[in-house]
Amino acid sequence: MFIGIRPARFTRSMWFIFWLLLIPFILTKTDFYQSTAKRYFTHHSGTSSYHSHSSSYGGDFSALSYQVAVAYQPKDRSDSTYGNVQVTSPTGEDNYFVAVKSMNEVYAGVADGVGGWANHGYDSSAISSELCRTMKEISLKAVKDLGPKQLLDLAYLKVKQDGIVKVGSTTAVVAHLSPDGKLNVANLGDSWCGVFRESKLMFETKFQTLKFNTPYQLSIIPDEILKQAAKKGSSFIQNKPSDADEYSFQLMKNDVVVLATDGVTDNICTEDMELFLKDHGDSEDLQNTTQEFVSLVEKLSKDNMFPSVFSQELSKLSGKPYLGGKEDDITVVVVKVN
Numbered sequence: 001m002f003i004g005i006r007p008a009r010f011t012r013s014m015w016f017i018f019w020l021l022l023i024p025f026i027l028t029k030t031d032f033y034q035s036t037a038k039r040y041f042t043h044h045s046g047t048s049s050y051h052s053h054s055s056s057y058g059g060d061f062s063a064l065s066y067q068v069a070v071a072y073q074p075k076d077r078s079d080s081t082y083g084n085v086q087v088t089s090p091t092g093e094d095n096y097f098v099a100v101k102s103m104n105e106v107y108a109g110v111a112d113g114v115g116g117w118a119n120h121g122y123d124s125s126a127i128s129s130e131l132c133r134t135m136k137e138i139s140l141k142a143v144k145d146l147g148p149k150q151l152l153d154l155a156y157l158k159v160k161q162d163g164i165v166k167v168g169s170t171t172a173v174v175a176h177l178s179p180d181g182k183l184n185v186a187n188l189g190d191s192w193c194g195v196f197r198e199s200k201l202m203f204e205t206k207f208q209t210l211k212f213n214t215p216y217q218l219s220i221i222p223d224e225i226l227k228q229a230a231k232k233g234s235s236f237i238q239n240k241p242s243d244a245d246e247y248s249f250q251l252m253k254n255d256v257v258v259l260a261t262d263g264v265t266d267n268i269c270t271e272d273m274e275l276f277l278k279d280h281g282d283s284e285d286l287q288n289t290t291q292e293f294v295s296l297v298e299k300l301s302k303d304n305m306f307p308s309v310f311s312q313e314l315s316k317l318s319g320k321p322y323l324g325g326k327e328d329d330i331t332v333v334v335v336k337v338n
Helices: 009-025 031-043 115-120 125-141 148-162 223-231 270-279 286-301 309-318
Strands: 051-056 066-073 094-102 105-113 168-177 182-188 192-197 200-204 209-211 218-220 245-250 256-260 330-337
Touching: 066 094, 066 105, 066 286, 094 125, 094 330, 105 125, 105 148, 105 256, 105 330, 115 168, 125 148, 125 168, 125 218, 148 168, 148 182, 148 218, 168 192, 168 256, 168 330, 182 192, 192 270, 200 245, 200 270, 286 330
Parallel strands: none
Antiparallel strands: 051 066, 066 330, 094 105, 105 168, 168 182, 168 218, 182 245, 192 200, 192 256, 256 330
């Protein structure tokens, strides 16, 4: 994921024309990907060293309740790129939070620290970790309901004021599931939220990107770095929580809500997710199912012959054939509606 440095004015105009010409040809899924990758995803399984967390909450008859499972797998950072950078988060540059207000109300979200900062010697996980920690803290202490965008705004402001994070950028998708089954979502960047009903996708958020692999992002950047960029005629992407798209969707019993970072969506498409849920529809163990899902995505991300979503988009943009998964941190929060 690019760090989000904006080019100088002349270069920016050239990019505008370039992308304007290419946009009509950008396809997320080719026929080959739809017909081949789905089966490959469904029939390949394996084990990996992922981590997970699970919570189950009963509900009364008059309201919906929610069962939550979390699984994640950080990517391998043993290569020289990360030699001088210590990523302190166990989830890699990804992070998540789950805040249970009651047995019938849940806040949840995932955030993906922009990895480009690692190339400059900074911990890209710092901002996503602190943002998620703060969103959980604020949502649990709130007396009145907070909308996801409001929660994101309050948390981002507090993270900036606290000064713990010195440099960094992150995406975020935040969800609030209420007792009456209303799902409210705020999304900034290329993390993702989707709802499946009887294994069919019923709702999903849209990615917010400036160009290929360059998402909207919340940033904390010192003035010194900003001034240095300005001298070169460049600037950094610095979105605000107000730039987040907002969504609302009415949930029903047995719906499955998925929050995921781009470690999932850069590798598999929603049709793959539908097939996976169909194959595991009889499973009563949400945590094991979520773990298996992360394990499968991780395996495909390391497969050099897998026609991932990322490789197909890159092929369309470059005009050259590309295959292979995209190794990245993978973080998933799954909520089953009961």
